[in-house]
Amino acid sequence: MPTLRKNSLYRKLILKSFRFFYLLFLGVFYLLFFPFIFILSLKTKYRHSLFARFFYLQATPSKDTEIWFHACSFGEVKSLEPILTKLLEQEKHILLTTTTQTGFDLALKIFASKKNFQVLYLPFELLLPLWKSHLTSLKTLVVTESELWFMLFFTAKTLNAKTFLVNARISDRSYDRYLKFRFYYARVFALIDKVFAQSKNDALRLEHLGAKNIEVFGNLKIFTKIEPTRLYNKPNKLVIVAGSTHLDEEKLVLKSFLEFKKSYPHSLLILAPRHPERFDDVYEMLEGLKVSRVSQDGIDEESDVLLLDILGDLNNIYRIADIVILCGSFVKVGGHNPLEPAFFETKLLSGPYIFNQYALFDCIEGYIIVQDDLELTQRLLEYETLPHSKIKNQSQKLDILLENFVDE
Structure with missing residues (x-):
């Protein structure tokens, strides 16, 4: 017992000394x-x-x-x-x-x-x-x-x-x-x-x-409720969305999409750059293709590629997507939130670098990890057999968490 008391006093002295020097x-x-x-x-x-x-x-x-x-x-x-x-x-x-x-x-x-x-x-x-x-x-x-x-x-x-x-x-x-x-x-x-x-x-x-x-x-x-803020009409095309793209990812996705489009000409790619300051650069990169900007033309079904250049609109685009390529994962950024496309049960593909999003990927099922543009192209060509992603049931976990916080 004296030893325990001595250890307790020692810990208090260490804490007091630390607090003094910290302040x-x-x-x-x-x-x-x-x-x-x-x-x-x-x-x-x-x-x-x-x-x-x-x-x-x-x-x-x-x-x-x-x-x-x-x-x-x-x-x-x-x-x-x-x-x-x-x-x-x-x-x-x-x-x-x-x-x-x-x-x-x-x-x-x-x-x-x-x-x-x-x-x-x-x-x-x-x-x-x-x-x-x-x-x-x-x-x-x-x-x-x-x-x-x-x-x-x-x-x-x-x-x-x-x-x-x-x-x-x-x-x-x-x-x-x-x-x-x-x-x-x-x-x-x-x-x-x-x-x-x-x-x-x-x-x-x-x-x-x-x-x-x-x-x-x-x-x-x-636990965050996912809701569209604008209702776009679903185009009469197969819609592929590349969400939250970073530098060099647009080129990688575009290469796979153009190869895919040879077999499935009735398809549409929507590119959504992660950072708004890159909107103009990405648009210029698409020169030579039939491309339009969502901010100016809305969902133009006559285009081959749409540039999503409206902040806060990505969830609304996920709602009309058939396939989502979740980016920030083909470069060493660490990936982005997969819950949003999974909420709309899209067919979900991601690159291998998801180290910042492991916990969120654990909450969904039916997604596919691809390593590079070659595998991405192959998976797109097999799109009819791809599973639909969805969020696993988490409803009871919130109540369990709250029980810890409430002092009855």
């Missing part, structure tokens, strides 16, 4: 970079977020807050929408913090009319203890993905709140960087009660960094 480091950082932060905050893009985060110029949390969610930006906030909606239906008092303007704006757009809901920017670590006197009713903190801020979790634990990390992942690219700061992350994970990892690989990496009580849960995007 000292943050204080020095704050003083040194204050002028640069101030100048940056004058830019329209950062004005609201930086003033709120670094100068404490925003409202304080409601004293009724029971569950505090933190999400970095737009994508993370969107992934939390089904969870927040269910908890608000249970009349829970919720605080959502973000670090970016896009995440903040989306939260307001979705939940502005909801009662018992508040959205704020997450203060800089040095300023977080100022919130303690306001969060007197806090029972649970839920943080998404890789927002591993020490004072965020420390503040919650000093208020005796349960702490969770959800949708947790460590990418191939960032793992070595995390390992270099393993000492820091071990201190953070000591403050986290439970981790919900996206995949087994993520779980192993998180455990190596010091995480405990890890459950492989999958990606929260499986």
